[in-house]
Amino acid sequence: METTEKLQLLADLIKIRSVNDHELQVAQYLKGVFDRAGIESHIVPMTGDRANLVATLGHGQPVLAISGHMDVVDVDEAHWDTDPFEMVTKGDRLYGRGVTDMKDGLAALVIAMIELKEQAVPLNGTIRLLATVGEEVGELGAQALTAAGYMQDVTGILIGEPTGYRVMYANKGTMNLTVTSTGKAAHSSMPQLGNNAIFHLINALHLMQDEFDRMTTGVRNATLGETVYNVDVIAGGNQVNAIPGSATAQINLRTIPELSNHAIVHHFEQVLDQYNQRSNGHVTVEMATDIGPLVGATDGKLTRLIQKIGNPYAAKQTITPAERDYEAKILKLLDLPYSPTEILAVSSPGGTDGAQFLKDHPVGFDYAVFGPGNDSQHQDNEWTSKSQYLDFIEIYKQVLTQYFD
CATH class of the missing domain: 3.40.630.10 (Zn peptidases)
Incomplete structure (x- = not known):
């Protein structure tokens, strides 16, 4: 040609x-x-x-x-x-x-x-x-x-x-996670009548970050390096004087063979289950993309x-x-x-x-x-x-x- x-x-x-x-x-x-x-x-x-x-x-x-x-x-x-x-x-x-x-x-x-x-x-x-x-x-x-x-x-x-x-x-590998916090909407002047989903989402994200740091410390692949974790999208609430009834976060991870995608999700599920049991929160995590x-x-x-x-x-x-x-x-x-x-x-x-x-x-x-x-x-x-x-x-x-x- x-x-x-x-x-x-x-x-x-x-x-x-x-x-x-x-x-x-x-x-x-x-x-x-x-x-x-x-x-x-x-x-x-x-x-x-x-x-x-x-x-x-x-x-x-x-x-x-x-x-x-x-x-x-x-x-x-x-x-x-x-x-x-x-x-x-x-x-x-x-x-x-x-x-x-x-x-x-x-x-x-x-x-x-x-x-x-x-x-x-x-x-x-x-x-x-x-x-x-x-x-x-x-x-x-x-x-x-x-x-x-x-x-x-x-x-x-x-x-x-x-x-x-x-x-x-x-x-x-690539893994996308969606973290969903479900609460109850209410007027912001009466927060005791609601359940702030954003509050629980923030708490959950902190706990997940701590767990991620714990499980990945010292875990490295000789070729690929370390697992990468980023919170990239947060959404919740619709106006400043209303307690939000729902909130979500999307997380992207780049993973290595030493720590599988499903193992990471299992650890996060345990952390969120423990949080939900000791609080009035309802936070879940779902895997949207799973590429090894x-x-x-x-x-x-x-x-x-x-x-x-x-x-x-x-x-x-x-x-x-x-x-x-x-x-x-x-x-x-x-x-x-x-x-x-x-x-x-x-x-x-x-x-x-x-x-x-x-x-x-x-x-x-x-x-x-x-x-x-x-x-x-x-x-x-x-x-x-x-x-x-x-x-x-x-x-x-x-x-x-x-x-x-």
Whole structure:
């Protein structure tokens, strides 16, 4: 494919407003691309305007899965300098919603497959593309494809989430909790006639924080670090002169294998039960999202191939001192190493569809996350590097070929 075609494919994907929905339109577009290239693909419908896409190149064992999600996060168009659903080029930067998370990685994987087909590169195995719905909210597509058996014969998986010139082989789990306090509404001049739900919620959150600190002290994973706990949303009450009858809080945790999601919830349930028994409060906790941590092979074949093939590209990248200093600062805050000239293997504080794909193989699988992009994902004026996008196509082609050697 010519460079203009590669950029046009990405621009076409950006035009499709797959904001937490409408991935069927992306799947249909990509199926048309694969059909014209003579690559077998099929759409796997879900509900409404949503569907996964599976494409296959080569045959036999081993089977290497490659994956990217088709959904993007919501956008506040008023805060953008350009139309977020029209890819705009400014120098080496390409702007658009999802251009870095992760339609550039998905497009690069698709183009790599097409060019391998065009060049009749022999493959001693099978490449299976799994393009998914709903990664940003619940990893729904990956869950459905795994349940349907698309991972049963896979020996390695490469996910094209944005990492830039880093490769990630492990990520923390994700757990969202909703804490609900139920009281009784009353006029604020007569609080004895009511039961203040916010008062009990605040007490409960303090107790939960204490319990979290107790259970996590000294508990650390050598690769992923410590469990992370954040109270992110609190809601309760409707006016200042009324005792609130209900209140809620939402908590996000990033978890490690040493302390399972269900073990954490069990501890919190015990703390709240004890509080309810000794007070007139009624506070409960419910798990809304339950995604376990994932630690791939520390010396996996995919990671080693990516480093060998990708290091020359990392070394020649054009990066300003300001960009280098910014990247180093961000990674230092995340307690991650940084190199502007080589691809380091690191863990990720965030999650990917890998948690669903590898739910039966959470430790030791040949798993790598490596894709074009940067830390502008989920932000206004999201952008990716045009040169990096094109470089990753070449890196992917070599990785997909040499994986079967």
